[in-house]
Amino acid sequence: MVRFEEIGLRYAVGPEILREVNFNLEPGSFHFVVGPSGAGKSSLLRLIYLAQKPTEGRISLFGRDVSGLTRRENALLRRRIGVVFQDFRLLDHLSALENVALPLRVAGQPEDKVVSHVSELLSWVGLADHLNALPPTLSGGQQQRVAIARAVIARPSLLVADEPTGNVDDRIAVRLLYLFEELNRLGTTVVIATHNEALVSRFTHPILKLKDGDVETLPAHSMPFEQASEGSAA
Amino acid sequence: MLGARNDLPLEKDASVRFLPWLVAFMVYLAALSATAALAMNKVVVRWDQGLAGQLTVQIPPPSPDETQADQDKKVSRAIELLSSTQGVRDVELLTDDDISGLLEPWLGETVLQQNLPLPVLLSVTLDGDGAPTPENLALRLSAAVPDIVVDDHQRWLSDLFDLARTVETIASLVVVAVGLTAVVTVVFVTRTGLSIHRRVIDLLHLIGAQDTYIARQFEAHALRLGLMGGLLGVFLAIVTVALIGHLLTRSESGLLPDLSLAPAEWMLLLLLPVGTSLIAMVTARLTVLLSLARMG
Numbered sequence: 325m326v327r328f329e330e331i332g333l334r335y336a337v338g339p340e341i342l343r344e345v346n347f348n349l350e351p352g353s354f355h356f357v358v359g360p361s362g363a364g365k366s367s368l369l370r371l372i373y374l375a376q377k378p379t380e381g382r383i384s385l386f387g388r389d390v391s392g393l394t395r396r397e398n399a400l401l402r403r404r405i406g407v408v409f410q411d412f413r414l415l416d417h418l419s420a421l422e423n424v425a426l427p428l429r430v431a432g433q434p435e436d437k438v439v440s441h442v443s444e445l446l447s448w449v450g451l452a453d454h455l456n457a458l459p460p461t462l463s464g465g466q467q468q469r470v471a472i473a474r475a476v477i478a479r480p481s482l483l484v485a486d487e488p489t490g491n492v493d494d495r496i497a498v499r500l501l502y503l504f505e506e507l508n509r510l511g512t513t514v515v516i517a518t519h520n521e522a523l524v525s526r527f528t529h530p531i532l533k534l535k536d537g538d539v540e541t542l543p544a545h546s547m548p549f550e551q552a553s554e555g556s557a558a
Numbered sequence: 559m560l561g562a563r564n565d566l567p568l569e570k571d572a573s574v575r576f577l578p579w580l581v582a583f584m585v586y587l588a589a590l591s592a593t594a595a596l597a598m599n600k601v602v603v604r605w606d607q608g609l610a611g612q613l614t615v616q617i618p619p620p621s622p623d624e625t626q627a628d629q630d631k632k633v634s635r636a637i638e639l640l641s642s643t644q645g646v647r648d649v650e651l652l653t654d655d656d657i658s659g660l661l662e663p664w665l666g667e668t669v670l671q672q673n674l675p676l677p678v679l680l681s682v683t684l685d686g687d688g689a690p691t692p693e694n695l696a697l698r699l700s701a702a703v704p705d706i707v708v709d710d711h712q713r714w715l716s717d718l719f720d721l722a723r724t725v726e727t728i729a730s731l732v733v734v735a736v737g738l739t740a741v742v743t744v745v746f747v748t749r750t751g752l753s754i755h756r757r758v759i760d761l762l763h764l765i766g767a768q769d770t771y772i773a774r775q776f777e778a779h780a781l782r783l784g785l786m787g788g789l790l791g792v793f794l795a796i797v798t799v800a801l802i803g804h805l806l807t808r809s810e811s812g813l814l815p816d817l818s819l820a821p822a823e824w825m826l827l828l829l830l831p832v833g834t835s836l837i838a839m840v841t842a843r844l845t846v847l848l849s850l851a852r853m854g
Contacts, residue, residue, distance in 0.1 A: 375764055395851065396768055403766030413761050417567040426565065430767040474765075 325351040325386065325482060325513045326372055328539075332380035333367055341367045343537035345381070349515065351481075354508045356524045357517040359534030365517040366410060366486055368534065372515060373407045373484045374398060386481065403431050406480035406512075410487045412471040414459040420446060420470045421455040427478040445473050449503075464491040472500065476507060483507060485516045489523060497523055565762060566755045566772070568779040573747040580743055581787025581838070582794065584736040585830050589795030592830070595729035596823050602715075602722040609711045613682040613692060615640065615699065616707040619675035632703045633678050639702055640682055645689035652679040733830075737837055744780055744838045748845040751776060759850075773846040777839045784838030788831020795827065 326349040333342040341364040349355055357365050370376040371383060374390060383390050385401060414423050421442050428438045446455055449469040459467055468491055475483060489497035508514045518524060524531060531542040617636060620629040640649045657676050696708035759772055803818055
């Protein structure tokens with residue numbers, strides 16, 4: 325599903341963010357990406373959701389080398405990827421419903437289906453009363469749920485989330501991760517970046533650990549809760 | 559297209575305020591230029607048709623050593639000669655009042671009251687077939703009546719045609735300039751829009767929007783603003799033309815052009831806002847597609 329081969333990344337003449345990164349995420353897998361702040365988690369995710377090109381190496385998505393894609397092919401591939409951005413990136417001039425509807429409209433879905441699907445999903449994430457609310461009028465948690473709804477509305481094959489639990493308390497964070505697990509059970513490959521290693525330790529999914537530009541793949545249950553808590557606190 | 563939903567907040571851009579006015583001004587200028595060209599063309603056609611098959615024969619006023627009787631003889635001889643010429647259907651002697659009426663718009667009533675020496679004018683109507691050429695007729699007449707002048711109005715008409723062509727060329731240049739200005743303005747406005755909304759466009763790309771999806775939003779916006787401005791411009795132009803037309807009618811001068819437009823000509827004017835908005839739409843689309851492709 326996602327294959328990184330000898331990936332290197334640096335911004336302009338700055339230091340190397342990622343160095344000779346290799347991994348392969350199987351279809352239907354669930355991975356956490358962990359690491360301290362500035363370790364390159366967001367950069368790694370940007371490479372996966374095609375917002376960034378690597379300086380070196382080769383990335384394959386859905387079995388295709390992405391380096392030679394045309395703009396049109398790039399767009400079509402991106403439709404198969406749902407992204408939850410760290411800063412949500414909701415459009416302030418559009419209502420919650422319109423924000424969530426964007427991936428469907430971009431894909432050319434019929435308008436009647438768009439409205440019914442989006443309304444249903446927003447009700448499911450507890451925002452039935454806020455369909456027409458503009459993002460600035462919503463709380464951080466509500467905005468996050470809108471962002472997640474937008475990422476999953478088109479039933480993507482790959483879901484990439486950058487710190488999706490950053491603005492919510494642990495109880496809601498766990499609930500959100502259960503939602504991602506539910507999507508994963510339905511066949512979506514999930515990659516979640518978080519610095520909250522304590523939260524990660526509650527789940528049994530493999531981990532990509534970033535440190536000093538390298539990625540270490542850790543199997544499930546490799547991060548005991550106590551150790552993870554200490555690491556997170558540090 | 560016009561009522562299309564827009565993911566980009568283009569309606570809040572400054573372009574919404576100034577672009578329609580700019581387009582209105584350009585369409586206003588183009589509409590006035592086109593009306594001027596049409597009016598000029600009508601004047602030429604009117605004169606050309608009115609003077610087809612017509613000649614004016616002019617016998618100069620008597621010289622100081624000639625009497626009025628000599629002048630009358632010359633006139634009689636000319637009329638007799640013309641009437642007997644094959645291809646001449648009618649010869650009409652213009653009275654002094656007729657001639658004064660023709661000269662009054664140029665010289666004014668006061669000057670004419672000062673007993674100016676006026677030439678004798680004969681209006682000659684020719685048959686379509688077998689009519690003599692003006693040159694042949696002049697030769698024949700001058701043999702009998704010296705200093706006689708035969709005028710087929712071609713020199714005057716030629717000047718009028720030149721003037722009409724110049725006005726048409728200027729009008730065409732104005733329309734082309736308006737089109738080019740519309741293109742340049744829309745390119746500028748669209749590029750500014752792309753820059754202002756870069757963040758939203760990036761997001762749309764990340765969720766799978768193709769360049770054409772984004773271009774559609776800009777082109778709909780440009781079409782809307784172009785049509786708004788174009789309709790305003792053509793409306794103001796119609797009011798202006800109607801006003802000038804009313805003033806010309808009131809002046810009752812046969813020399814000034816008629817500004818009343820035929821239905822087809824009104825349609826031509828109404829095509830200006832449509833054309834301008836279509837130019838704006840296509841320009842916006844191409845600008846977005848080229849700019850996004852360059853951004854990579």
